[in-house]
Amino acid sequence: MSGIxxxxxxxxxxxxxxxxxxxxxxxxxxxxxxxxxxxxxxxxARAFLDVKDNVRRCPVCNHITESExxxxxxxxxxxxxxxxxxxxxxxxxxxxxxTVFHGKYHVLGGLISPLNGIxxxxxxxxxxxxxxxxxxELVFAINSSVEGEMTMHYIRKMLSNCxxxxxxxxxxxxxxxxxxxxxxATLARALQSRIExxxx
Amino acid sequence: MSGIxxxxxxxxxxxxxxxxxxxxxxxxxxxxxxxxxxxxxxxxARAFLDVKDNVRRCPVCNHITESExxxxxxxxxxxxxxxxxxxxxxxxxxxxxxTVFHGKYHVLGGLISPLNGIxxxxxxxxxxxxxxxxxxELVFAINSSVEGEMTMHYIRKMLSNCxxxxxxxxxxxxxxxxxxxxxxATLARALQSRIExxxx
Numbered sequence: 001m002s003g004i005x006x007x008x009x010x011x012x013x014x015x016x017x018x019x020x021x022x023x024x025x026x027x028x029x030x031x032x033x034x035x036x037x038x039x040x041x042x043x044x045a046r047a048f049l050d051v052k053d054n055v056r057r058c059p060v061c062n063h064i065t066e067s068e069x070x071x072x073x074x075x076x077x078x079x080x081x082x083x084x085x086x087x088x089x090x091x092x093x094x095x096x097x098x099t100v101f102h103g104k105y106h107v108l109g110g111l112i113s114p115l116n117g118i119x120x121x122x123x124x125x126x127x128x129x130x131x132x133x134x135x136x137e138l139v140f141a142i143n144s145s146v147e148g149e150m151t152m153h154y155i156r157k158m159l160s161n162c163x164x165x166x167x168x169x170x171x172x173x174x175x176x177x178x179x180x181x182x183x184x185a186t187l188a189r190a191l192q193s194r195i196e197x198x199x200x
Numbered sequence: 201m202s203g204i205x206x207x208x209x210x211x212x213x214x215x216x217x218x219x220x221x222x223x224x225x226x227x228x229x230x231x232x233x234x235x236x237x238x239x240x241x242x243x244x245a246r247a248f249l250d251v252k253d254n255v256r257r258c259p260v261c262n263h264i265t266e267s268e269x270x271x272x273x274x275x276x277x278x279x280x281x282x283x284x285x286x287x288x289x290x291x292x293x294x295x296x297x298x299t300v301f302h303g304k305y306h307v308l309g310g311l312i313s314p315l316n317g318i319x320x321x322x323x324x325x326x327x328x329x330x331x332x333x334x335x336x337e338l339v340f341a342i343n344s345s346v347e348g349e350m351t352m353h354y355i356r357k358m359l360s361n362c363x364x365x366x367x368x369x370x371x372x373x374x375x376x377x378x379x380x381x382x383x384x385a386t387l388a389r390a391l392q393s394r395i396e397x398x399x400x
Contacts (some may be wrong), residue, residue: 004293006268007254009245014240018229025220031289032219033251034264041216041252045245047211051233052241054207064234066205089231093204 060131062107062124064089072104079103081136085128085155087111087143095141103139106131112154121126121155128155132164140168225247260331262307262324264289272304281304281336285328285355287311287343295341303339311347312354320354326353332364340368 004012008030033041034134039190057063058070066070072078072092082103086092092105108123132138138159142148157168172190173182182190204212208230216226233241257263258270265271272278272292282303286292308323311329332338338359342348356366372390373382382390 005251005255007247007250007266008264013246014244014247020225020228021221023384027293028290029218030251031212031264033248034255034257038252041248044211044214047207047214047250048233048241048245048248050207051205051211052236052238053232055205055234064205064208064231066207090228093227114357130349135234165240 019058046160057107057109060127062093062109062127063105077102083128083131083135083137084139084141086141087148089140101139103137108177109153111142111145112151113147123151125155125158129158129162132162136162137165137167140166142168143172189191215292252269257307257309260327262327263292263305277302282339283328283331283335283337284339286341286342287348288324293311301339303337308351311342311345312351313347323351325355325358329358329362332359332362335364337365337367340366342368344371 002029008027011030011033012026014022015021015029021029047198052065055064056066056068058065058068058073060069060073063070063072067074079102083106084101084103085097085106085108086095087108087109087110092107095101095105106124106128108125108128110118110123112118112120112123139150140155142152152168159166171186171195172193173179173186179187203229205362208227211230212223212226212386213223215229216223221229244387253271254266255264256266256268258265258353260266260269260273261273263270267274279302281307284295284303286295287308287310289307292307295301295305304323306328308325308328310323312320312323313316340352340355342352352368359366360374371386372393373379373386373394379387
């Protein structure tokens, strides 16, 4: 487009490939560089390469890490007999933030999705099946989307001969939500899974 | 936060300083690096530095450019007697996209905003006043926010002895908008500035 310096357009193009960044915000980011000191930009360029060079997948749980195994896998105070299975590393962070889970994790790296050509072999499922033999409980913290259900079903099937107890996150009304804003499927599930109010 | 490698957190922190990128999307960007080839990341780091090193402000109009003066200022087919005054370079792109403006531009680099400590001297106003002496028309393409009105008022006052004709963008109902979704101030302005429907 007329009026955009080529190097700026090039950067905007590269930035727009990142998740959640559209063409317009990619340009806005590129533009904003002009008002920032060169040292900041060097730091940033360096930070991109540092992540690429230092961060890898934990060989045990597949979570991102700079140490091998990762901090969570290494932590002796965490319960090794419970594994929480999640889609990606962002989910580990979300669960860690709640501070209520004290077991370990397994990051699948995606969900089975035949439409997108993602099969079980593209995910970290085989290592999970091996780990599952040594634990008491496996908790699925996975969305109940078509892909999520498919993935949970596949793993459950593969573990049918394994004595591990399998659970999944409770489905129901989000805390603080008004009933009128909850979707039908969630409301139906919350009704079916209603919890008895016990007397004193 | 537990579970995030320090280099990834560092990058997320730097990215979150960019306009339109929150903490969460900054992390998502940092995470996504892991699945991309190292060469891509080198290209990206290079692109950041290229922008910083090659892109500067046009000494005439203050628009971003790699050449001096910028392509628009250099273009002999553009009308030098009309200058469109905008807040920032993104606005130049927006107007260029319409292809209806054939004059030149002047990028203020912001708007006067006493609350944010931005005065006339922090913007490219002095060079505009000098350029205004040589032109026929100055078009303000500036939002009618408090800051926008203040900036236009200031420039108009400084040009009170200059014979340049001053105009601003028409205010009214956006094309394709339903009346019910238009805010009161815009609707009032559209009524006041109504245009006579002439017969055949």
